[in-house]
Structure formats: structure tokens, C-alpha cells
Amino acid sequence: MSPPQNSRSKYLHRRDLLSITSGFVGVSALAGCLTLGSNALTVLSAGSLATTFEDYIGPAFEAETDISLHGEYYGSNAIMRMIEDRTKHPDVIVSADATLLRDRLYGSVTKWDIEFASNSVGIGYDENTDFAEQLDAGNAWYDIIESTDKDDVAIADPDLDPLGYRAIQAFKIAQKEHNLNDDFVSKLDELTYREPEEPQIMSSVETGARSAAIVYQNMAVDHEMPFYEFPEKYNFSNPELENHYATVEYTTDEEEYTAEGRPILYNATVSNEANEQDAGYQLIQFLIDNPDILKEAGLVAGGQLPRASGTVPERIDI
Numbered sequence: 001m002s003p004p005q006n007s008r009s010k011y012l013h014r015r016d017l018l019s020i021t022s023g024f025v026g027v028s029a030l031a032g033c034l035t036l037g038s039n040a041l042t043v044l045s046a047g048s049l050a051t052t053f054e055d056y057i058g059p060a061f062e063a064e065t066d067i068s069l070h071g072e073y074y075g076s077n078a079i080m081r082m083i084e085d086r087t088k089h090p091d092v093i094v095s096a097d098a099t100l101l102r103d104r105l106y107g108s109v110t111k112w113d114i115e116f117a118s119n120s121v122g123i124g125y126d127e128n129t130d131f132a133e134q135l136d137a138g139n140a141w142y143d144i145i146e147s148t149d150k151d152d153v154a155i156a157d158p159d160l161d162p163l164g165y166r167a168i169q170a171f172k173i174a175q176k177e178h179n180l181n182d183d184f185v186s187k188l189d190e191l192t193y194r195e196p197e198e199p200q201i202m203s204s205v206e207t208g209a210r211s212a213a214i215v216y217q218n219m220a221v222d223h224e225m226p227f228y229e230f231p232e233k234y235n236f237s238n239p240e241l242e243n244h245y246a247t248v249e250y251t252t253d254e255e256e257y258t259a260e261g262r263p264i265l266y267n268a269t270v271s272n273e274a275n276e277q278d279a280g281y282q283l284i285q286f287l288i289d290n291p292d293i294l295k296e297a298g299l300v301a302g303g304q305l306p307r308a309s310g311t312v313p314e315r316i317d318i
Contacts, residue, residue: 044090047198051222075161080104091274097162098267112310113269118300120237122229124220125212151193154213165250167214173234218298
């Protein structure tokens with residue numbers, strides 16, 4: 001089978017993105033400052049934003065406000081479960097699926113959120129592998145994965161993480177778009193390794209444990225790895241294709257939460273149980289006011305974003 005015509009391999013590296021915007025001097029140099037202190041704000045965030053907060057948002061926010069961030073990073077499904085179970089009590093909650101946060105947390109710990117960035121799904125891979133050689137030769141990604149050894153390609157655990165169920169949803173749409181065999185999705189589900197810790201998924205590629213992983217674009221950038229972007233019809237990046245994405249769904253095992261395919265939208269809110277509520281509002285405002293930092297980190301920001309949902313506190317200025 002021939003590969004989709006609008007797919008392309010993107011060699012995007014963090015050093016390239018850092019050259020885009022020079023207005024925030026010293027952001028990278030302060031990386032690693034997210035430690036818990038007396039003036040710390042706790043953030044429970046989607047794992048795909050770990051580097052974004054540790055290397056970009058956190059240092060810049062602290063430089064401006066003198067408030068340090070203490071971040072913890074998990075799959076967004078796992079985050080919702082931790083909050084519902086009262087095992088975590090963050091000040092700020094950040095999800096990789098805006099609808100997931102609203103479905104699970106509205107009416108309990110919040111009644112509002114701000115969408116502040118988007119992303120794209122594709123394949124992050126090791127350029128020194130047979131997988132890369134075949135991809136760069138123009139072979140279709142779906143043919144390559146079908147021919148790989150078991151566990152050579154990773155996806156995030158779909159029962160813990162929107163990145164995981166978006167991988168399955170992408171496989172489902174690709175099966176229809178490219179007229180693939182009926183067992184294509186089940187075969188890839190069997191062949192791929194389910195990584196339970198989203199922040200580790202690209203590390204496994206970087207260390208050579210896997211050849212590739214289905215990831216967000218910014219995650220490949222974080223690790224300075226090549227990124228093959230899926231076509232818009234199943235990379236979940238285009239809000240105008242919302243109805244098309246919604247033709248597929250995934251139901252998680254434990255909560256039996258059914259997630260329809262939908263555009264990738266990161267959103268954030270401040271818990272109404274936050275210890276540092278005022279500082280939480282300041283962080284949300286910082287995300288709204290600084291799209292260039294988000295772009296530096298490999299995310300899509302600006303345009304139709306930021307966007308508010310629910311009853312937003314008056315002090316938040318969109």
C-alpha cells in the first residue's frame with residue numbers, strides 16, 4: 001500500500017523551537033526549579049506537558065511572580081481518578097483532554113476551565129532503526145508497524161491516558177481511510193506495548209528499548225527525536241474536523257468512560273479546594289498571556305485559543 005499523501009516526517013528539535021522566540025531570556029537556563037518550597041504552587045498535569053512546565057512555564061512564571069511550581073505528571077485519566085479518590089489535592093489541574101476534565105471534575109472540585117494549547121499526534125522514532133529506514137524510504141507507517149516485532153512500538157496506556165486512547169482512535173480512523181484489513185486495529189493493539197507512565201514513553205525510544213512510539217509532537221521535540229505527523233484526518237489537531245474525529249471512540253476498562261475522538265485541547269483549572277488559590281489564578285493568567293512560551297515548547301497556541309468554559313472567576317482575563 002502506498003503511504004498517505006499528506007503525511008510527512010518532521011525533524012523538529014527543541015533547539016529549533018527555542019530559536020523561534022527570544023523574548024523570554026533565561027527560561028531554559030532555569031530548568032529543574034520546580035521544587036516544593038514555602039511559596040510553592042502544586043500542579044497536577046498531563047504527562048505530555050512535563051517538560052513544558054519544568055523547562056518553560058515554571059521558570060518563566062517564577063521569574064515573573066516569585067512563585068515556584070511543584071509539578072506531578074501522569075496520564076489525564078489517572079489524574080482524574082486521583083482527584084476523585086482524594087489521593088491528590090493539587091492547586092492547579094491540567095488535562096490533555098478538555099472534555100475529560102469537564103466530565104469528571106465539574107460539580108465536584110471546579111466549575112470552569114481555560115483551554116490554552118493544542119497538539120498533534122504522530123510517531124516519534126529513533127532515526128537509527130529499521131523502522132526509521134522504512135519510514136524514510138516512503139513506506140506507509142501502518143504497513144511498517146504491522147511488520148514490527150511485538151512491543152517494538154509503544155503507545156500510552158489508553159485506560160490511563162488520552163494519548164493512549166487517541167492512538168487507538170487514530171488506528172481506527174486510519175483503518176477506514178486507507179481501506180486496511182478488518183483486523184488492523186486489533187493487530188496493532190496486540191503488537192504495541194502499553195506504557196503506563198506517559199512521561200517515560202519517549203525515553204524508551206531514546207534509550208533504544210523501542211524503535212518508535214505514538215506520541216504528541218511536543219514530546220518528540222522534548223527528546224530531540226524525529227516526528228512523523230499523522231494526516232489531519234487522524235492527528236486530532238484540527239478543530240474543524242471535530243465531527244470527523246467523533247466517528248470513533250474508546251471506552252476505558254475501569255471507569256467505563258467513553259471518550260469520543262475529538263481535537264486535542266489542553267485545559268487548566270484551579271481546584272476550589274486549592275491551598276494556593278490566588279497563585280493558581282496567577283498561573284492560569286500566565287498561560288493565557290504567554291502563548292509564545294507554549295510555542296517554544298512545541299505546542300500550538302494562539303489563534304482561537306485561549307478559550308473559556310464554565311463560570312470563570314472574574315479575575316481571569318481572557
